[in-house]
Amino acid sequence: MVRIRSIEVSPSLVNCSCAWASDLSQLQELYHCQYTGAVITRTATLAGFAEDSSHTVAFLKDSLSSLNSYGYSPHSLATYLSWIRTLLEQDPSSSKPFIISISDSSPVEIAAMLDSIQVLRKSQPGWQSRVAVEFNPSCPNIKGHPPPSYHFSGVSPFLDVFAKAFWEDESLTIGLKLPPYVASTQFTEVIDGIAAYTRLDPSGQPRNPFAYFTCTNTLGNSLVFSELAVDGGAGVNQFAVPPGLGGLAGEAIHSLSLGNVYSFARLLAESDDPAMREIVIIGAGGVTTPEAVERMHRAGAKAVGCATLLGKEGVAAFQRLAGRLAEE
Numbered sequence: 001m002v003r004i005r006s007i008e009v010s011p012s013l014v015n016c017s018c019a020w021a022s023d024l025s026q027l028q029e030l031y032h033c034q035y036t037g038a039v040i041t042r043t044a045t046l047a048g049f050a051e052d053s054s055h056t057v058a059f060l061k062d063s064l065s066s067l068n069s070y071g072y073s074p075h076s077l078a079t080y081l082s083w084i085r086t087l088l089e090q091d092p093s094s095s096k097p098f099i100i101s102i103s104d105s106s107p108v109e110i111a112a113m114l115d116s117i118q119v120l121r122k123s124q125p126g127w128q129s130r131v132a133v134e135f136n137p138s139c140p141n142i143k144g145h146p147p148p149s150y151h152f153s154g155v156s157p158f159l160d161v162f163a164k165a166f167w168e169d170e171s172l173t174i175g176l177k178l179p180p181y182v183a184s185t186q187f188t189e190v191i192d193g194i195a196a197y198t199r200l201d202p203s204g205q206p207r208n209p210f211a212y213f214t215c216t217n218t219l220g221n222s223l224v225f226s227e228l229a230v231d232g233g234a235g236v237n238q239f240a241v242p243p244g245l246g247g248l249a250g251e252a253i254h255s256l257s258l259g260n261v262y263s264f265a266r267l268l269a270e271s272d273d274p275a276m277r278e279i280v281i282i283g284a285g286g287v288t289t290p291e292a293v294e295r296m297h298r299a300g301a302k303a304v305g306c307a308t309l310l311g312k313e314g315v316a317a318f319q320r321l322a323g324r325l326a327e328e
């Protein structure tokens, strides 16, 4: 179990935001799975993303890995809000939270999205601890819009909007989905940038609006030829996904994701700002076995997530990660 600001994630295993957490039936199955401690939606935008046949996923042959060319969800935020309302109302005795992953092209849309998420959170007693938000500035597949999270100056106008929402309501749990970084200066840039948002709350306690980081998203600009993909992948040309380039995930990025979790965990723990030391890490990237879950914890994650394994095995993935498949 891990408490992340106002939400409780128990067990500390989650699905990652992905194409298999996209529609109502998928969210319902994830919600009712006893091995997930929270359900994270696919990334929603205000109006929905124009998905076409170039947006797809392929699995690799030689390891449990994936390459995907998806953008954001075709379903709008309003659709996710209505589905989550339905699921919460159906099961009032549950305490499992939903984390709504969001992104959009400008801070104005993000502000409107946060307003409507707050309407849902405030519409029933107790729902403030049932609905959280994760900002995804790290999708590598949006044409003409490389992930802003690779440069803090690109992401800070968005973070300002999240911080404002937090200071208006300190019960709002806000997470950040980070890309895989490869240089030590990239980690310190994020840490210094986030630390700049710490303030004293009315009781004099230092507080930072950002409650957790999910590390990592997929590794962009990766290329897999069809012959290395299961069934050739999308198979429309020599590439596993139609655009050629896509986001690599699964076992192929496990070491890089562990390195990101470890780097952020150390920098957060060493911070002289107590509010930074409270930021939790959800570890993701190549988590396909109970041993990989354990490695994420050893690297510093307080909760662990997966996407590729969910795509491969459905919600049985979580039973496998919990180490229970053999027993039941």
Ligand SMILES: Cc1cc2nc3c(=O)[nH]c(=O)nc-3n(C[C@H](O)[C@H](O)[C@H](O)COP(=O)(O)O)c2cc1C
Binding pocket: 016, 017, 018, 019, 020, 042, 043, 057, 066, 068, 070, 071, 072, 073, 101, 136, 139, 177, 216, 217, 218, 249, 250, 251, 284, 285, 286, 287, 305, 306, 307, 308, 309, 311
């Ligand atoms: C098919 C697919 C779709 C994804 N879509 C999203 C998304 O909408 N938003 C997001 O933040 N991450 C998305 N991701 C990234 C995952 O959340 C996760 O960070 C990454 O895949 C690493 O985990 P894994 O190795 O278990 O797949 C997606 C990954 C996959 C494989």
